[in-house]
Amino acid sequence: MVTTQSKRILEVRNLKKYFPITEGFLKRTVGYVKAVDDMSLHVDEGETVSLVGESGCGKTTFGRSVLQAIKPTAGETLFTQQNGDVVELSSLPYDKLRVVRRDMQMIFQDPYASLNPRMTVLNIISEPLVCHKLMSGRALREYVMELMETVGLDPRHLERYPHAFSGGQRQRIGIARALATKPRFIVCDEAVSALDVSVQAQILNLLMDLQEKLHLSYLFISHDLGVVSHISDRVAVMYVGRVVELAPTEELFDHPLHPYTEALLSAKPVADPRNKTQRIVLEGDVANPADLPSGCPFHPRCMYAQEVCRTVVPEWRELKPGHYVSCHRAQELALVGMGQTREGRGQIAQPDVPAAPANSVQDLPDAVFAEGLRDQPALADTIPVEKPQQQDQGQEGSQP
Amino acid sequence: MSARKRRQQQDGTYEVAGQWKLMWWKFKKHRLAMIALPIIVIMYTITMFCEFFAPALPLSRFRDFKDCPPSAIRLRDADGNFVGLHVRLKESVRDPVTFRKVFADSDQIIKLGFFVHGEPYRFLGLFDSDLRFFGPVEKGGEFFLMGTDSLGRDLYSRILFGGRISLSFALVSIAFTFFIGLTLGGISGYLGGFADTIIQRMIDLIMSIPGIPLWMALAAALPTTMSSLGKYLWMSIIMSLIGWTGLARVVRGKILSLREEDFVIAARLSGASHGRVIGRHLLPSFMSYIIVSITASIPGTILGETALSFLGLGLQAPTISWGTLLQDTQTVEALALQPWLLWPAFFIIVTVLMFNFAGDGLRDAADPYK
Numbered sequence: 202m203v204t205t206q207s208k209r210i211l212e213v214r215n216l217k218k219y220f221p222i223t224e225g226f227l228k229r230t231v232g233y234v235k236a237v238d239d240m241s242l243h244v245d246e247g248e249t250v251s252l253v254g255e256s257g258c259g260k261t262t263f264g265r266s267v268l269q270a271i272k273p274t275a276g277e278t279l280f281t282q283q284n285g286d287v288v289e290l291s292s293l294p295y296d297k298l299r300v301v302r303r304d305m306q307m308i309f310q311d312p313y314a315s316l317n318p319r320m321t322v323l324n325i326i327s328e329p330l331v332c333h334k335l336m337s338g339r340a341l342r343e344y345v346m347e348l349m350e351t352v353g354l355d356p357r358h359l360e361r362y363p364h365a366f367s368g369g370q371r372q373r374i375g376i377a378r379a380l381a382t383k384p385r386f387i388v389c390d391e392a393v394s395a396l397d398v399s400v401q402a403q404i405l406n407l408l409m410d411l412q413e414k415l416h417l418s419y420l421f422i423s424h425d426l427g428v429v430s431h432i433s434d435r436v437a438v439m440y441v442g443r444v445v446e447l448a449p450t451e452e453l454f455d456h457p458l459h460p461y462t463e464a465l466l467s468a469k470p471v472a473d474p475r476n477k478t479q480r481i482v483l484e485g486d487v488a489n490p491a492d493l494p495s496g497c498p499f500h501p502r503c504m505y506a507q508e509v510c511r512t513v514v515p516e517w518r519e520l521k522p523g524h525y526v527s528c529h530r531a532q533e534l535a536l537v538g539m540g541q542t543r544e545g546r547g548q549i550a551q552p553d554v555p556a557a558p559a560n561s562v563q564d565l566p567d568a569v570f571a572e573g574l575r576d577q578p579a580l581a582d583t584i585p586v587e588k589p590q591q592q593d594q595g596q597e598g599s600q601p
Numbered sequence: 602m603s604a605r606k607r608r609q610q611q612d613g614t615y616e617v618a619g620q621w622k623l624m625w626w627k628f629k630k631h632r633l634a635m636i637a638l639p640i641i642v643i644m645y646t647i648t649m650f651c652e653f654f655a656p657a658l659p660l661s662r663f664r665d666f667k668d669c670p671p672s673a674i675r676l677r678d679a680d681g682n683f684v685g686l687h688v689r690l691k692e693s694v695r696d697p698v699t700f701r702k703v704f705a706d707s708d709q710i711i712k713l714g715f716f717v718h719g720e721p722y723r724f725l726g727l728f729d730s731d732l733r734f735f736g737p738v739e740k741g742g743e744f745f746l747m748g749t750d751s752l753g754r755d756l757y758s759r760i761l762f763g764g765r766i767s768l769s770f771a772l773v774s775i776a777f778t779f780f781i782g783l784t785l786g787g788i789s790g791y792l793g794g795f796a797d798t799i800i801q802r803m804i805d806l807i808m809s810i811p812g813i814p815l816w817m818a819l820a821a822a823l824p825t826t827m828s829s830l831g832k833y834l835w836m837s838i839i840m841s842l843i844g845w846t847g848l849a850r851v852v853r854g855k856i857l858s859l860r861e862e863d864f865v866i867a868a869r870l871s872g873a874s875h876g877r878v879i880g881r882h883l884l885p886s887f888m889s890y891i892i893v894s895i896t897a898s899i900p901g902t903i904l905g906e907t908a909l910s911f912l913g914l915g916l917q918a919p920t921i922s923w924g925t926l927l928q929d930t931q932t933v934e935a936l937a938l939q940p941w942l943l944w945p946a947f948f949i950i951v952t953v954l955m956f957n958f959a960g961d962g963l964r965d966a967a968d969p970y971k
Contacts, residue, residue: 265866268870270866270869270870295875299872299874300872302870302871302872303872305870306870306871307866307867307870309863309866309867310863311863314862314863314864315863315864315866315867316864316867317864317868317881317882318864319885319886320881328868328871328873329871329872332871332872332873332874332877333872375867378867378871382872
């Protein structure tokens with residue numbers, strides 16, 4: 202699936218986005234929230250790269266920084282234009298950037314907030330065309346109607362305002378707007394998260410059809426692993442502003458190398474009542490991006506953490522072709538992929554002593570990817586499995 | 602649910618009605634505002650075409666009728682015979698007790714009529730005419746609806762001419778205020794950073810200076826040789842230099858919150874220029890607020906101009922405004938002997954009240970939570 206020979210459309214190198222924390226009258230900077238910290242990623246032509254991670258890990262910030270909707274603090278964003286020229290986006294002045302924007306677009310998460318309530322559908326969809334002075338008058342109108350048909354909207358609703366549409370229809374309007382200038386690269390920022398499952402499927406299929414037809418590349422930001430496994434070629438897992446693992450979709454889902462990925466995958470519901478996947482519930486909270494833990498940022502919540510994890514920041518390594526990970530123990534651990542059990546893997550990794558209190562109450566909403574739990578057919582199925590595991594850890598924890 | 606609303610829901614017009622239409626429907630329900638609106642329109646129309654509506658010219662003196670009290674409009678003469686609209690000519694007599702010169706009605710009748718010919722005037726500087734809406738049938742008849750001032754000039758005519766200045770002054774000044782407020786508030790909110798800090802500290806500074814002394818200082822700085830038009834413009838600029846701060850604060854706040862909205866980011870990603878983002882996406886989102894704010898700040902401006910002119914620091918004679926007209930009432934003597942000189946105050950009160958009512962109705966109409 203990874204086509205390394207094909208053309209790069211986007212290459213992000215060491216992108217950083219720090220939000221300053223200011224204090225007092227003179228707005229002295231007392232620290233930084235490192236929303237995106239040293240991220241590198243590339244997207245090839247016609248490829249879908251997904252970015253997954255829990256709420257607040259910087260996915261959206263990354264997506265917006267790539268498109269220069271917010272100015273990145275540091276790093277390079279190389280974008281290949283239609284004519285083959287490579288431009289560095291973050292150093293372009295506003296007017297030059299406007300020209301490049303024809304080739305890259307964004308689909309927003311919230312279909313209610315992303316459409317101007319005071320503009321008609323015609324005006325919303327045609328805005329990029331008008332801004333780039335590509336079309337006007339009758340031709341514009343006809344083209345917009347065509348676009349509406351492409352995304353499955355009734356072209357007769359051209360003059361209506363967004364409030365007259367349902368959430369799914371609004372999202373289609375947003376997609377039509379993103380497609381208007383025939384871009385080559387689209388950032389889908391949780392493009393289907395606000396929709397219910399049946400509409401999600403329609404929109405996903407629409408996106409994939411369009412990709413085939415128009416040879417689009419997507420950076421697909423999501424927290425929904427089901428969606429991600431459906432649409433992406435490669436998946437990058439983010440944890441507090443960094444990519445911790447990057448691999449082709451199947452590889453990542455079957456052979457995760459990072460403990461965080463394993464925990465995420467275990468939270469994804471499997472539509473099979475006999476499946477006895479152990480759900481790994483991470484203890485504690487997501488690290489504070491303004492005050493990262495020493496060493497590996499994930500170590501306070503990692504059940505395999507060792508001394509080295511607390512002191513040394515793990516390197517970004519390519520362990521298998523195309524499979525990158527930043528974990529000290531990636532090679533020694535045998536982690537469980539999606540829909541697998543520990544027993545099925547043959548070798549059981551010995552969990553280390555977690556830093557969690559012995560009798561911590563299991564808080565379901567706090568669990569990673571709790572969103573995924575929503576759709577789980579039987580909660581009771583998972584809880585009995587988790588409980589013994591927790592007690593085990595608890596006992597070990599109390600006898601150091 | 603009213604019958605109209607039900608009808609609108611049936612034919613679907615309610616759902617697709619634009620924001621302004623919805624606002625107008627809600628405004629219509631505000632009774633006081635619906636009374637105030639036509640009165641405001643009438644006042645502006647009359648003062649705009651005051652040459653036509655005033656029975657006399659503002660500067661023409663009736664030498665024998667100084668400090669003449671208002672004459673009552675009558676239909677019947679002293680004997681009870683019907684003669685149509687008329688007033689009785691005032692004649693000067695001595696008060697037997699104080700020996701002061703006072704005016705009393707004589708038997709002589711001055712007939713009044715609509716669309717009569719009076720002293721010639723130049724209509725809005727466009728063409729000459731002598732047609733008047735209402736006045737004495739015979740040219741130069743001594744008819745004083747609201748009395749005369751100490752120089753024998755018809756107060757009613759002067760009030761209409763003064764209204765032209767006072768009411769238009771409010772609009773001009775508000776226009777300046779909004780220009781400064783929207784520009785600086787917009788820059789402050791949209792650009793942020795250093796520009797924002799500078800503008801906000803400037804606002805703090807201006808707001809911390811007491812208003813009336815600052816007005817007085819600025820107005821006193823105007824050269825006395827300045828033409829009346831120049832003075833008019835400068836006074837309105839002075840008013841707006843002080844008045845823009847509140848508006849700029851609100852505009853900045855609105856833009857700050859809207860700037861991060863998804864649809865604004867979407868517009869930027871669509872390749873919209875800064876101007877287009879502000880003009881098409883940011884400003885329309887709080888246009889209703891601006892309209893309400895304009896109506897609400899007109900009374901303040903009218904009062905401010907009146908106060909300054911009353912103190913002799915604003916517009917000055919021969920420019921006529923409601924404030925300069927009230928200058929005549931600065932002494933207790935004038936108040937006691939010529940109370941009709943307070944008529945301009947009545948017009949000011951009515952105008953301010955009407956604007957407040959209309960502003961109230963607009964605010965209710967523009968509020969989406971009601």
